[in-house]
Amino acid sequence: MSPRTIGVTEVALRDAHQSLMATRMALEDMVDACADIDRAGYWSVECWGGATYDSCIRFLNEDPWQRLRTFRELMPNSRLQMLLRGQNLLGYRHYEDMVVEKFVEKSAENGMDVFRVFDALNDPRNMAHAMAAVKKVGKHAQGTICYTISPLHTTEGYIKLAGQLLDMGAESIALKDMAALLQPQPAYDIVRGIKETYGEDVQINVHCHSTTGVTLVSLMKAIEAGADVVDTAISSMSLGPGHNPTESLVAMLEGTDYTTDLDMDALLRIRDHFAAVRPKYKEFESATLVDTDIFSSQIPGGMLSNMESQLRAQGAGDRIREVMAEVPLVKADAGHPPLVTPSSQIVGTQAVFNVLMGRYKVLTGEFADLMLGYYGECLGERNPEVVEIAHAQTKKEPITERPADLLEPEWDKLVAEASALDGFDGSDTDVLTYAMFPSVAPGFLASRDEGPKNVGKTPEQLKAEATSSSDAGRAVQ
Amino acid sequence: MSPRTIGVTEVALRDAHQSLMATRMALEDMVDACADIDRAGYWSVECWGGATYDSCIRFLNEDPWQRLRTFRELMPNSRLQMLLRGQNLLGYRHYEDMVVEKFVEKSAENGMDVFRVFDALNDPRNMAHAMAAVKKVGKHAQGTICYTISPLHTTEGYIKLAGQLLDMGAESIALKDMAALLQPQPAYDIVRGIKETYGEDVQINVHCHSTTGVTLVSLMKAIEAGADVVDTAISSMSLGPGHNPTESLVAMLEGTDYTTDLDMDALLRIRDHFAAVRPKYKEFESATLVDTDIFSSQIPGGMLSNMESQLRAQGAGDRIREVMAEVPLVKADAGHPPLVTPSSQIVGTQAVFNVLMGRYKVLTGEFADLMLGYYGECLGERNPEVVEIAHAQTKKEPITERPADLLEPEWDKLVAEASALDGFDGSDTDVLTYAMFPSVAPGFLASRDEGPKNVGKTPEQLKAEATSSSDAGRAVQ
Ligand SMILES: [Co+2]
Ligand SMILES: [Co+2]
Numbered sequence: 001m002s003p004r005t006i007g008v009t010e011v012a013l014r015d016a017h018q019s020l021m022a023t024r025m026a027l028e029d030m031v032d033a034c035a036d037i038d039r040a041g042y043w044s045v046e047c048w049g050g051a052t053y054d055s056c057i058r059f060l061n062e063d064p065w066q067r068l069r070t071f072r073e074l075m076p077n078s079r080l081q082m083l084l085r086g087q088n089l090l091g092y093r094h095y096e097d098m099v100v101e102k103f104v105e106k107s108a109e110n111g112m113d114v115f116r117v118f119d120a121l122n123d124p125r126n127m128a129h130a131m132a133a134v135k136k137v138g139k140h141a142q143g144t145i146c147y148t149i150s151p152l153h154t155t156e157g158y159i160k161l162a163g164q165l166l167d168m169g170a171e172s173i174a175l176k177d178m179a180a181l182l183q184p185q186p187a188y189d190i191v192r193g194i195k196e197t198y199g200e201d202v203q204i205n206v207h208c209h210s211t212t213g214v215t216l217v218s219l220m221k222a223i224e225a226g227a228d229v230v231d232t233a234i235s236s237m238s239l240g241p242g243h244n245p246t247e248s249l250v251a252m253l254e255g256t257d258y259t260t261d262l263d264m265d266a267l268l269r270i271r272d273h274f275a276a277v278r279p280k281y282k283e284f285e286s287a288t289l290v291d292t293d294i295f296s297s298q299i300p301g302g303m304l305s306n307m308e309s310q311l312r313a314q315g316a317g318d319r320i321r322e323v324m325a326e327v328p329l330v331k332a333d334a335g336h337p338p339l340v341t342p343s344s345q346i347v348g349t350q351a352v353f354n355v356l357m358g359r360y361k362v363l364t365g366e367f368a369d370l371m372l373g374y375y376g377e378c379l380g381e382r383n384p385e386v387v388e389i390a391h392a393q394t395k396k397e398p399i400t401e402r403p404a405d406l407l408e409p410e411w412d413k414l415v416a417e418a419s420a421l422d423g424f425d426g427s428d429t430d431v432l433t434y435a436m437f438p439s440v441a442p443g444f445l446a447s448r449d450e451g452p453k454n455v456g457k458t459p460e461q462l463k464a465e466a467t468s469s470s471d472a473g474r475a476v477q
Numbered sequence: 478m479s480p481r482t483i484g485v486t487e488v489a490l491r492d493a494h495q496s497l498m499a500t501r502m503a504l505e506d507m508v509d510a511c512a513d514i515d516r517a518g519y520w521s522v523e524c525w526g527g528a529t530y531d532s533c534i535r536f537l538n539e540d541p542w543q544r545l546r547t548f549r550e551l552m553p554n555s556r557l558q559m560l561l562r563g564q565n566l567l568g569y570r571h572y573e574d575m576v577v578e579k580f581v582e583k584s585a586e587n588g589m590d591v592f593r594v595f596d597a598l599n600d601p602r603n604m605a606h607a608m609a610a611v612k613k614v615g616k617h618a619q620g621t622i623c624y625t626i627s628p629l630h631t632t633e634g635y636i637k638l639a640g641q642l643l644d645m646g647a648e649s650i651a652l653k654d655m656a657a658l659l660q661p662q663p664a665y666d667i668v669r670g671i672k673e674t675y676g677e678d679v680q681i682n683v684h685c686h687s688t689t690g691v692t693l694v695s696l697m698k699a700i701e702a703g704a705d706v707v708d709t710a711i712s713s714m715s716l717g718p719g720h721n722p723t724e725s726l727v728a729m730l731e732g733t734d735y736t737t738d739l740d741m742d743a744l745l746r747i748r749d750h751f752a753a754v755r756p757k758y759k760e761f762e763s764a765t766l767v768d769t770d771i772f773s774s775q776i777p778g779g780m781l782s783n784m785e786s787q788l789r790a791q792g793a794g795d796r797i798r799e800v801m802a803e804v805p806l807v808k809a810d811a812g813h814p815p816l817v818t819p820s821s822q823i824v825g826t827q828a829v830f831n832v833l834m835g836r837y838k839v840l841t842g843e844f845a846d847l848m849l850g851y852y853g854e855c856l857g858e859r860n861p862e863v864v865e866i867a868h869a870q871t872k873k874e875p876i877t878e879r880p881a882d883l884l885e886p887e888w889d890k891l892v893a894e895a896s897a898l899d900g901f902d903g904s905d906t907d908v909l910t911y912a913m914f915p916s917v918a919p920g921f922l923a924s925r926d927e928g929p930k931n932v933g934k935t936p937e938q939l940k941a942e943a944t945s946s947s948d949a950g951r952a953v954q
Contacts, residue, residue, distance in 0.1 A: 184697065185732035213712065213725030216690065217697045220661065235690065235767045239716070247769035248690030254772075255662035264773070289766075290712045292724035295731075296741070 003259040007043025007229035009081060009205065011243055012274060013071070014046040016233035019209065019242040021281040023055040026454040027067050029280065033273040034074035040266035042078060043229045044114050047071050048107075049083035050090035050341075054437060057444035062452045065110055065429040072111025079140070081114035082107065085341075086127040087404045088119075091436040092342055096407040097129050099414065103432050104133035110429070116174050116205075118144035120343045123376030124164045125402040131168050142205065143170030145190075147177045148338035149298060150331070152379045155186060159193040162202075172203035172229075175222070178340050179300040180211035187218040191225035205229040209243060211301065213290040216244040216252065223258055234267065236275035240289050241301065247271065280456030299327055303344040310352045319355055326351040326359075333386045334370055335378030346370050360389050373399040422446040480736040484520025484706035486558060486682065488720055489751060490548070491523040493710035496686065496719040498758040500532040503931040504544050506757065510750040511551035517743035519555060520706045521591050524548050525584075526560035527567035527818075531914060534921035539929045542587055542906040549588025556617070558591035559584065562818075563604040564881045565596075568913040569819055573884040574606050576891065580909050581610035587906070593651050593682075595621035597820045600853030601641045602879040608645050619682065620647030622667075624654040625815035626775060627808070629856045632663060636670040639679075649680035649706075652699070655817050656777040657688035664695040668702035682706040686720060688778065690767040693721040693729065700735055711744065713752035717766050718778065724748065757933030776804055780821040787829045796832055803828040803836075810863045811847055812855030823847050837866050850876040899923040 012033075017025040037045055048068055056064040071080055087094045089103050104115065115134040119126035127143060134141035143165025145158050162173045175182070175190060191204050206222045208215035208231070219230045232238070235245035247267055250260050291301055304324075311317050330351045337343040350367040354360060368390035369375060371382055377400075387398055399406065411431075418424050418434040423445035434441040457465075489510075494502040514522055525545055533541040548557055564571045566580050581592065592611045596603035604620060611618035620642025622635050639650045652659070652667060668681050683699045685692035685708070696707045709715070712722035724744055727737050768778055781801075788794050807828045814820040827844040831837060845867035846852060848859055854877075864875055876883065888908075895901050895911040900922035911918040934942075 183731055184729055212728055213716070213722045214693065214729045217694050217729050220694045220697065235769060239690070239766055245690045245767050245769070248767065251689055251691045251769055251772050252661055252694050254660055268770075289716055290722050290725065292712060292722070292728055293745075295724075295728050 001257075003253075003257050005261050006223055006227070006253065006258050007205075008041075008246060008249065008260055008262060009044045009046055009207075009229055009231040010037060010040070010042045010246060010270075011046045011207075011231050011233045012237045012270070013037075014049050014052055014083070015207075015231075016237040016242050017281070018049070018051045018055075020237065020240060020286075021278075021284040023051040024059060024281050024284050024455050025277070026060055026452060026456065027062055027070060028452065028454060029277045029456065031070065031074060033270050034071065036266045036269045036273070038075040038078050039263060040270065041260075041262045044079035044081040045071070045075060046081040046083070046116075046231070048080070048112065050085060050436075053090045053433075054440070057433060057437060058440050059455055060453055061444065061447055061450060063448060064433070065106075068107070068110045068112065079113040080111055081116060082112050084115050084117050084130055086117050086119040086130050088126075089130075089436060094126070094404045094407065095435065096410045097404060098409060098411045099432075099435055100129050101133045101136070102411065102428060103435075104130065104139075105137055106429050106432060108134075108137040108139050112139065114140040114142060116142045116144055116176075116207075118146055118174070118176060119376065120146065120340050121337050121376045121378050122146050122161055123378075124161070124168060126376045126404075127165070128168050128402075129404065131165075131170060135169050140171050141169060142172045142174050143168060144174040144176050146338040146340055147175060147182050147186075147190075148179070148336075148340075149181055150336040150379075152336045155189045155193055157379060158190045159197050162194045163198060166198055166202065172205055174205045174207055175227075177206075177208045177215065177218075179294055180209040180215050181294060182206075182208055182215060182218045184214070184217045184221040188221040188225040191222045191227050195226045200226060203228045205231065207231040209241060210239050211241050211288065211290070212292045212294060214292075216248060219244060219249065220252060223253075234270045234274055236271045236273075236278055241286055277456070279462055280458075282457075297324055297327075298331075298339070299324060299348075300339055300344060303339060303348045306345060307348045307352055310349065311356075314352075314356055316356060322355045323348075323351050326354050330354065332380070333383040334367075335380035335382045337370070337375075337378045342366070343370070343375070346375075360386055363390055363393050365394070368394045368396070371398075372396055374403050376403055423448055478734070480730075480734050482738050483700055483704070483730065483735050484682075485518075485723060485726065485737055485739060486521045486523055486684075486706055486708040487514060487517070487519045487723060487747075488523045488684075488708050488710045489714045489747070490514075491526050491529055491560065492684075492708075493714040493719050494758070495526070495528045495532075497714065497717060497763075498755075498761040500528040501536060501758050501761050501932050502754070503537055503929060503933065504539055504547060505929065505931060506754045506933065508547065508551060510747050511548065513743045513746045513750070515552040515555050516740060517747065518737075518739045521556035521558040522548070522552060523558040523560070523593075523708070525557070525589065527562055527913075530567045530910075531917070534910060534914060535917050536932055537930055538921065538924055538927060540906075540925060541910070542583075545584070545587045545589065556590040557588055558593060559589050561592050561594050561607055563594050563596040563607050564879075565603075566607075566913060571603070571881045571884060572912065573887045574881060575886060575888045576909075576912055577606050577881075578610045578613070579888065579905060580912075581607060581616075582614055583906050583909060585611075585614040585616050589616065591617040591619060593619045593621055593653075593684075595623055595651070595653060596853065597623065597817050598814050598853045598855050599623050599638060600855070601638070601645060603853045603881075604642070605645050605879075606881065608642075608647060612646050617648050618646060619649045619651050620645060621651040621653050623815040623817055624652060624659050624663075624667075625656070625813075625817075626658055627813040627856075629813045632666045632670055634856060635667045636674050639671045640675060643675055643679065649682055651682045651684055652704075654683075654685045654692065654695075656771055657686040657692050658771060659683075659685055659692060659695045661691070661694045661698040665698040665702040668699045668704050672703045677703060680705045682708065684708040686718060687716050688718050688765065688767070689769045689771060691769075693725060696721060696726065697729060700730075711747045711751055713748045713750075713755055718763055754933070756939055757935075759934075774801055774804075775808075775816070776801060776825075777816055777821060780816060780825045783822060784825045784829055787826065788833075791829075791833060793833060799832045800825075800828050803831050807831065807844075809857070810860040811844075812857035812859045814847070814852075814855045819843070820847070820852070823852075837863055840867055840870050842871070845871045845873070848875075849873055851880050853880055900925055 233243040238245040371390040715722040848867040
């Protein structure tokens with residue numbers, strides 16, 4: 001029997017540099033790798049998402065739509081893939097449905113093929129309209145399960161969610177493990193459960209980070225359970241808070257009942273390209289190589305460092321242990337949301353407030369909204385006493401409907417506001433840029449003509465640094 | 478059914494710092510972790526070997542025997558484990574049998590429990606006497622398979638070698654993968670094969686490096702196949718050319734049919750200890766995080782960098798591709814030895830000579846000895862034409878007997894020579910230090926009274942560096 005071919009999604013152009021170097025990589029440092037990426041044989045190439053869009057206009061003076069069109073042109077044979085925060089699109093609030101449709105339509109028009117649609121709370125209602133919009137333009141709608149660990153999250157629950165996503169028309173299911181929490185056994189159980197419940201031909205994509213050092217094993221188990229596609233990053237853009245190395249995946253499967261059919265020569269050229277690029281962005285890299293704390297603390301690394309800096313800003317840097325102990329309680333009161341943007345920030349900041357000012361003496365606006373249902377529903381029930389506090393503080397009523405159902409049509413208003421901006425070119429994509437990032441877009445549109453900025457070091461700077469530091473010794477076995 | 482408990486060998490005190498920081502860690506940077514290591518529940522604690530011994534006397538002015546006694550005292554409940562190069566002991570030549578016995582006897586007396594006995598060529602005759610000596614003093618004799626990939630190395634061959642080691646009285650079998658070449662499927666096949674051939678109760682220990690990024694999966698597969706003990710390093714001393722993280726192994730097995738029974742609180746304290754120590758030795762670290770090249774080149778990273786510096790020294794740095802192409806040929810002519818110390822250096826240097834001076838125009842003395850059988854037998858036949866060249870060049874006869882059988886008794890001579898050295902204290906252990914490293918021992922014995930040197934940076938130096946460099950940005954998902 002010939003081995004089963006496992007698809008691979010290469011994340012170097014999006015999640016890898018987002019996770020490793022604060023999303024700072026400029027398009028010009030990617031273009032020379034595109035021909036090899038296009039011919040390597042990936043199932044898809046992830047290359048666009050909220051943080052890359054944000055970084056383009058905030059730091060790089062790059063039009064994110066121009067970036068997308070460039071990828072489309074340079075990788076004509078590849079499925080381009082993006083990460084979409086459901087009704088939030090690439091921003092931090094819910095958008096009215098017509099804005100969602102416009103965004104998806106323009107993304108498809110400019111070259112996007114696969115839309116991985118997720119919601120931080122795993123609330124299917126927040127994904128439904130985006131998925132429908134993707135299907136309407138004839139592109140691949142991938143429904144996403146955000147994986148987390150809590151007393152309420154079970155394999156059965158994830159299998160049920162997969163069913164809801166399939167009912168909404170998902171062409172594939174992504175199991176998304178943003179915090180590297182997915183251990184081998186649950187990876188196996190969830191994938192197997194989905195296949196056994198909904199059919200072996202349901203396509204399952206598995207996305208893991210490598211922070212805890214264990215998730216390549218999880219990918220192996222997911223593959224043994226029937227997973228169809230897995231996400232990896234070329235080795236020179238891998239590991240730490242990033243992803244498992246693509247070449248290691250290839251090596252892992254050699255001799256087994258599975259194969260990748262990737263072109264190793266192309267992979268090595270892609271690797272060499274990014275090996276030369278990565279040092280340019282060293283100042284944006286975290287020092288974390290492996291961190292298994294999250295298994296006991298349940299607190300992702302980025303969330304922890306956020307809380308630490310909030311405490312330090314209040315002169316209370318020594319109270320981090322109290323805040324860490326407070327997080328599970330706040331999370332439980334909120335109904336056990338997965339801790340991913342934005343829920344991780346909302347829960348973390350409230351835990352800091354609780355420790356500094358007394359439990360729920362003051363709620364942040366976002367936490368009150370979370371408690372009142374304005375972000376959607378979680379798996380667990382929210383603590384009614386805290387809901388009451390949120391109501392009393394904000395005078396807002398708790399809701400049970402889909403949050404976006406409360407929104408008025410807003411497209412015309414967005415067009416009008418964008419039209420008033422210096423540098424606005426009249427396009428729908430400029431309106432969308434303004435809609436996603438209203439405080440950053442004006443500055444970007446005004447300066448766009450100056451062209452892209454590269455915040456990495458120049459070859460000259462790197463060379464000067466290299467000659468001033470001695471060669472590192474090489475360990476010999 | 479309760480899960481099967483997998484033993485763990487912690488390598489932080491030996492192989493981890495050997496692989497990551499050129500074996501430079503001083504005893505004083507280890508002692509504070511020993512109480513936690515002792516209570517963590519490891520199957521054994523690897524803490525001694527050739528490179529640590531060498532580094533102690535060459536760089537650290539530390540008596541390696543004193544280091545061993547300190548470990549014994551600080552970890553009374555642990556099995557201490559060492560790596561022993563068979564008839565080479567910790568040196569680079571074959572020793573006469575009585576020296577082997579003396580060394581093993583003194584090691585046991587000073588606290589060693591488990592002797593992992595290996596030979597670079599996998600020649601059982603080079604391991605037999607050391608194993609017998611270990612058994613004679615009532616300690617654990619572990620026979621080792623050095624794993625490599627070649628046209629001649631097969632799963633069946635490794636299973637057969639395991640049988641030879643068991644026949645020699647091995648109490649356990651180590652599958653040693655020094656180059657991170659062991660992929661998941663062969664890991665499974667070899668372990669399963671040994672168990673099925675010689676019985677399920679044959680203890681198998683698996684040692685992998687993490688260089689290629691794939692070997693935690695190999696450990697998982699080895700465990701599924703029945704492996705009893707695996708080697709890992711605490712996370713803060715892991716990855717890159719080192720080993721898989723201990724805490725990741727624990728996380729990997731959660732929820733499966735296997736468990737480790739390690740004390741996680743102790744692990745976290747050990748981790749924090751070495752997280753504070755590791756930056757002191759940063760200048761000795763290699764930049765390699767993951768490297769899968771070895772799967773195509775079959776050349777370990779350390780060997781490659783050796784050959785590169787040899788070429789550069791001859792002004793021929795641009796000929797590395799030719800040398801890399803020459804290596805498989807030289808390796809085949811030598812009968813396909815695994816490439817590990819010292820065979821990696823011997824084969825690599827000859828490949829350089831072949832490229833620079835013409836194929837086999839000049840043989841190194843070591844390569845001639847290898848071809849004439851003075852290092853023992855390999856799996857493959859040696860190329861008779863090259864054997865003839867070696868004979869012609871050196872006038873030495875090819876041998877087929879065990880190399881150590883040619884040696885005269887040498888203990889009394891070693892005692893006499895050591896006795897003449899400044900600082901010699903009259904002990905057998907000093908004689909052994911001289912026997913292992915005759916060119917380094919005199920300097921060490923003469924300076925021993927000055928006490929240990931720490932080549933790591935001081936806290937003050939680290940603090941000064943930290944304040945002069947800006948905080949690294951932390952990537953946020
Ligand atoms: Co991700
Ligand atoms: Co090793």
